[in-house]
Amino acid sequence: MILLAANWGHIWMVTLLGFGLVFVLLVLLIYVLKLFGFIMRPRVKVENPQEVHKSVGAPRKETSESITLTGNATAAIAMALHLYYNGIHDEEPTHVTIKKVERKYSPWNSKLYGMNNLHRN
Amino acid sequence: MKQLKYILLSLTLVLSMAVIAQEQPVAENAAVDELIAEEGQPNEAGLEEIGAIAENELAESSAEESVWTEVVDFFKTMGFVRVFDGKSDSGDWRQLVMLLISFFLLYLAIKKQYEPLLLLPIAFGMLLTNLPGAGMFHSELWSAFLDPESPAYHSYGAIMKEGGLLDVLYIGVKAGVYPCLIFIGVGAMTDFGPLIANPKSLVLGAAAQIGIFLTFLCANALGFTEAQAGAIGIIGGADGPTSIFLTSRLAPELLGPIAIAAYSYMALVPVIQPPIMRALTTKEERAIKMKQLRSVGKTEKIIFPIMVATIVALILPDAAPLIGCLMLGNLMKECGVVDRLSKTAQNELMNIVVIFLGLSVGATATGASFLNWQTIMILVMGIVAFACGSAGGVLLAKLMNVFSKEKINPLIGSAGVSAVPMAARVSQQVGQEENPSNFLLMHAMGPNVAGVIGSAVAAGLLLTFLG
Numbered sequence: 001m002i003l004l005a006a007n008w009g010h011i012w013m014v015t016l017l018g019f020g021l022v023f024v025l026l027v028l029l030i031y032v033l034k035l036f037g038f039i040m041r042p043r044v045k046v047e048n049p050q051e052v053h054k055s056v057g058a059p060r061k062e063t064s065e066s067i068t069l070t071g072n073a074t075a076a077i078a079m080a081l082h083l084y085y086n087g088i089h090d091e092e093p094t095h096v097t098i099k100k101v102e103r104k105y106s107p108w109n110s111k112l113y114g115m116n117n118l119h120r121n
Numbered sequence: 122m123k124q125l126k127y128i129l130l131s132l133t134l135v136l137s138m139a140v141i142a143q144e145q146p147v148a149e150n151a152a153v154d155e156l157i158a159e160e161g162q163p164n165e166a167g168l169e170e171i172g173a174i175a176e177n178e179l180a181e182s183s184a185e186e187s188v189w190t191e192v193v194d195f196f197k198t199m200g201f202v203r204v205f206d207g208k209s210d211s212g213d214w215r216q217l218v219m220l221l222i223s224f225f226l227l228y229l230a231i232k233k234q235y236e237p238l239l240l241l242p243i244a245f246g247m248l249l250t251n252l253p254g255a256g257m258f259h260s261e262l263w264s265a266f267l268d269p270e271s272p273a274y275h276s277y278g279a280i281m282k283e284g285g286l287l288d289v290l291y292i293g294v295k296a297g298v299y300p301c302l303i304f305i306g307v308g309a310m311t312d313f314g315p316l317i318a319n320p321k322s323l324v325l326g327a328a329a330q331i332g333i334f335l336t337f338l339c340a341n342a343l344g345f346t347e348a349q350a351g352a353i354g355i356i357g358g359a360d361g362p363t364s365i366f367l368t369s370r371l372a373p374e375l376l377g378p379i380a381i382a383a384y385s386y387m388a389l390v391p392v393i394q395p396p397i398m399r400a401l402t403t404k405e406e407r408a409i410k411m412k413q414l415r416s417v418g419k420t421e422k423i424i425f426p427i428m429v430a431t432i433v434a435l436i437l438p439d440a441a442p443l444i445g446c447l448m449l450g451n452l453m454k455e456c457g458v459v460d461r462l463s464k465t466a467q468n469e470l471m472n473i474v475v476i477f478l479g480l481s482v483g484a485t486a487t488g489a490s491f492l493n494w495q496t497i498m499i500l501v502m503g504i505v506a507f508a509c510g511s512a513g514g515v516l517l518a519k520l521m522n523v524f525s526k527e528k529i530n531p532l533i534g535s536a537g538v539s540a541v542p543m544a545a546r547v548s549q550q551v552g553q554e555e556n557p558s559n560f561l562l563m564h565a566m567g568p569n570v571a572g573v574i575g576s577a578v579a580a581g582l583l584l585t586f587l588g
Contacts, residue, residue, distance in 0.1 A: 006341050006342075006347075007347070008341075010347070011337075011338065011341045011347060011350075012338075014337065014347070014351075014583070014586045014587065015334045015335075015337055015338055017582075017586075018333075018334055018337075018579065018582045018583060018586065019330065019331060019333075019334045021437075021578075021582055022327050022330050022575055022578050022579050022582065023324075023327045023328075025433065025436060025437065025578055026323040026324065026326060026327040026571065026574070026575060026578070027323070027324065027327070028432070028436075029320070029323050029429065029432065029433075029574075030320040030321065030323050030324065032428065032432065033316075033317060033320035033323075033425075034320055036317075036421065036424070036425075036428065037317065037318075037320070037421070040418060040420060040421045040424075041415075094553060094557045094558065094560075096549070096560075096562060
């Protein structure tokens with residue numbers, strides 16, 4: 001009797017249309033965000049080696065978007081990537097924590113017995 | 122043992138006073154009766170003498186009686202007496218049961234730390250409202266508030282005039298103010314970066330809302346009205362403020378059970394979700410490592426809340442209060458020029474509103490409105506809604522893996538039910554059980570915050586269709 005009393009046409013309409021609209025609205029947001037990400041993405045200009053070869057001797061064009069890395073920095077990045085992709089990085093503790101580190105008192109970090117205070121006395 | 126003796130003694134005293142208070146003592150003029158018995162029926166002089174004696178006796182006894190009456194009246198005002206006097210309007214056994222339930226919820230909040238920030242005020246609100254005779258919350262005033270034929274129909278003035286403390290606080294729930302204020306705080310504490318970096322998360326957030334609509338169907342089949350079914354279904358969104366907002370509009374009579382179900386199940390996310398996640402995924406799927414998310418710039422984070430609030434509010438105006446407040450809080454956090462406002466929204470405002478909201482929602486859980494079959498059905502359907510939502514997210518993530526080149530760990534799908542950040546933490550924990558070097562937390566935060574937007578949108582849709 002309860003099942004018959006309900007307006008099942010309307011109930012199904014609310015269910016299907018409601019869930020469908022949630023999906024449509026959030027999918028619409030995905031496209032907006034993708035477009036947004038495309039517009040806002042950081043632009044790193046990678047120079048084509050052939051073009052570089054052609055322009056040898058010509059004055060280098062300085063742009064705010066170009067990135068210059070030193071040899072050391074490049075080596076460090078390459079090493080990090082190598083360790084990461086080959087899974088040979090140190091095993092992490094795998095614990096995410098927000099515990100504060102307790103700083104215990106030590107005469108070495110004391111403000112009372114600092115050099116400045118001794119000087120004033 | 123000694124303490125037990127004192128407790129038993131005091132209980133006996135109180136119960137005996139309660140019994141005495143119920144049996145009205147009849148004052149008898151014993152002295153006059155004695156005189157008549159000794160000297161037989163009086164003549165005129167005797168009558169005068171008796172009259173004088175009687176007056177003296179009456180004066181003395183009325184003094185004694187007035188003290189006695191005061192004591193009895195005082196005992197009649199006690200909650201213990203009201204519970205046992207058999208009058209349902211002042212108090213009954215259901216209130217005692219509700220007091221026991223409130224003690225249990227307080228235990229869960231304090232000892233087990235299940236969502237203590239909200240469960241504790243809710244439980245204490247329940248305690249206060251079920252104290253017989255305290256008069257802190259009057260459900261009959263709110264019934265009159267909703268009755269079109271009553272002179273107090275939609276009259277907040279009548280509530281302010283005749284209501285107790287909790288009635289006044291409840292106005293904020295009724296007007297839908299507290300959930301929106303809480304959403305400002307939630308927005309100010311939320312980082313939408315993982316969602317902006319991986320917009321696909323929004324689909325998982327949408328899929329997890331299936332629990333809302335399936336439960337809506339079930340509730341209708343069980344005989345609830347459509348509006349009540351919509352309010353019950355929203356429990357599947359796993360979002361307390363959204364549940365309260367929608368229920369206060371669609372089915373205010375169910376606010377107590379729905380709020381308690383929503384917050385209890387949110388606290389039980391680490392218990393409910395892992396078995397579902399394990400049942401629906403293989404070991405290999407659980408061990409999938411996801412590509413690191415791109416970094417998100419400050420400008421993107423500032424434009425995101427403005428853009429989402431505008432788009433959602435233009436498409437679905439009924440969702441504007443929740444989404445608007447959520448995005449306002451987030452904008453205050455991300456823009457970096459109103460740090461004081463952002464900190465206030467995250468701390469003081471949020472905390473104050475949580476106290477008011479918890480107390481007033483707990484106050485609606487009176488014995489008469491809570492102890493019935495409806496509440497049990499709501500609690501059962503709430504868990505079904507939660508389970509369906511979690512399963513929906515996981516299954517859609519598996520489906521996405523079929524069509525997508527970049528594999529997604531299906532465990533992050535279950536975080537699509539809001540419950541920020543508990544659901545994301547559960548994804549991280551279950552993922553690490555298979556692969557300890559797998560960090561899913563930030564990936565799961567995307568669907569998690571998408572779930573907040575999704576449940577607010579679903580609430581707006583239900584309000585549009587059923588409100």
